[in-house]
Amino acid sequence: MKETTTNPCDALERVFHEPNRLSIMSALCAADSGLSFGELKETCSLTDGNLNRHLKALEEADVIRVRKTFVDSKPRTTVSLSRVGLDRFNEYLAALEQVLQKARGSFRPDSRKAGDAPLTAAKPVRAG
Amino acid sequence: MKETTTNPCDALERVFHEPNRLSIMSALCAADSGLSFGELKETCSLTDGNLNRHLKALEEADVIRVRKTFVDSKPRTTVSLSRVGLDRFNEYLAALEQVLQKARGSFRPDSRKAGDAPLTAAKPVRAG
Numbered sequence: 096m097k098e099t100t101t102n103p104c105d106a107l108e109r110v111f112h113e114p115n116r117l118s119i120m121s122a123l124c125a126a127d128s129g130l131s132f133g134e135l136k137e138t139c140s141l142t143d144g145n146l147n148r149h150l151k152a153l154e155e156a157d158v159i160r161v162r163k164t165f166v167d168s169k170p171r172t173t174v175s176l177s178r179v180g181l182d183r184f185n186e187y188l189a190a191l192e193q194v195l196q197k198a199r200g201s202f203r204p205d206s207r208k209a210g211d212a213p214l215t216a217a218k219p220v221r222a223g
Numbered sequence: 224m225k226e227t228t229t230n231p232c233d234a235l236e237r238v239f240h241e242p243n244r245l246s247i248m249s250a251l252c253a254a255d256s257g258l259s260f261g262e263l264k265e266t267c268s269l270t271d272g273n274l275n276r277h278l279k280a281l282e283e284a285d286v287i288r289v290r291k292t293f294v295d296s297k298p299r300t301t302v303s304l305s306r307v308g309l310d311r312f313n314e315y316l317a318a319l320e321q322v323l324q325k326a327r328g329s330f331r332p333d334s335r336k337a338g339d340a341p342l343t344a345a346k347p348v349r350a351g
Contacts, residue, residue, distance in 0.1 A: 102246055102266075102267065102268060104242040104243065104245050104246040104249075104267075105242070105268070107242045107245075109242070112240070112242060114232040114233070114235045114237070114240060114322075115232065117232050117235075117322060117326065118230055118232040120326070121232075121322075121325055121326040121329045122329070124326065124329035124330050125329035125330075138230075139230065139232075140230060140233070184326075185330075188323060188326055188327060191319070191323055192323060194242075194245060194249075195316060195319055195320060195323065197249055198245065198248070198249040198252065198312075198316055199316060201249045201250070201252035201253035202252050202253075202313075
C-alpha cells in the first residue's frame with residue numbers, strides 16, 4: 096500500500112506555467128514601472144499575436160495590468176504586474192522550487208551521473 | 224537599445240513541462256524497475272484517460288518505455304524511463320533551475336518581502 100502524499104505539481108498555477116508566460120512574468124518582475132508592448136515583445140522574443148494572446152490570458156487572471164495611453168499622438172501599451180499578480184507569481188515560484196527539489200530528490204543514485212557525463216552502457220538491473 | 228540575452232524559458236522542453244507529465248517523470252525517476260499503470264495513476268492522482276494520454280505523448284517523444292505483459296493471465300502495463308528520457312529530463316530540470324533563478328533574481332527589492340508576509344499598501348512609485 097502506498098502512502099498518500101501531496102503532489103507538489105498540483106500547486107503549480109497553470110496561468111504562469113506556460114514557458115512564454117513565465118518569461119513575461121519574469122520580465123515584468125524586473126520592471127518597476129512596467130514595460131511597453133514593444134519592450135516585452137523584444138525581451139520575450141514573441142510575435143505580436145503571441146504576446147497579445149498571453150497578455151490577454153494574464154489580464155483575465157488579474158495578474159497584470161494593461162494600460163493604453165497616447166504618447167506624441169501614438170498609442171502606447173504599458174504592461175505591469177498587479178499586486179495580486181506579484182503575490183501569486185511568488186507563490187508559483189515557491190511551488191516550482193518544491194517540484195524541482197522533489198524531482199531532483201527522485202533521481203536514482205546512478206542517474207545522478209547523468210548531469211556530469213552521458214550515460215553509457217547502462218542497462219536495467221535484473222536479479223540473477 | 225536592449226542587449227539580446229538568451230531566454231532560459233526557451234530551453235524548457237515542452238514535453239516535460241506540463242505539470243502532470245512533470246509528476247509522471249518524477250515518479251518514474253524514483254522507480255528503478257518502473258511502475259505499473261495503477262501505481263502511476265495513484266502516485267500522480269490521474270484518471271485512466273489522462274494518464275494514457277500523457278503516457279502516449281511521453282512514449283512518442285521516446286522518453287519512456289511502456290511494456291505490456293501478462294501476470295497471472297491479467298494484462299499488466301509497466302512504465303519506465305528510457306535512457307534518453309533520463310538524460311533529457313535531467314537537462315530539463317537544469318533549465319527549470321535557471322528559469323527559477325532568473326525569475327527570483329528579477330524580483331524588485333520591495334517585492335522580495337512578498338515571500339515573508341502579504342504585501343500591504345504598496346503602490347507604484349511615481350516621481351515627484
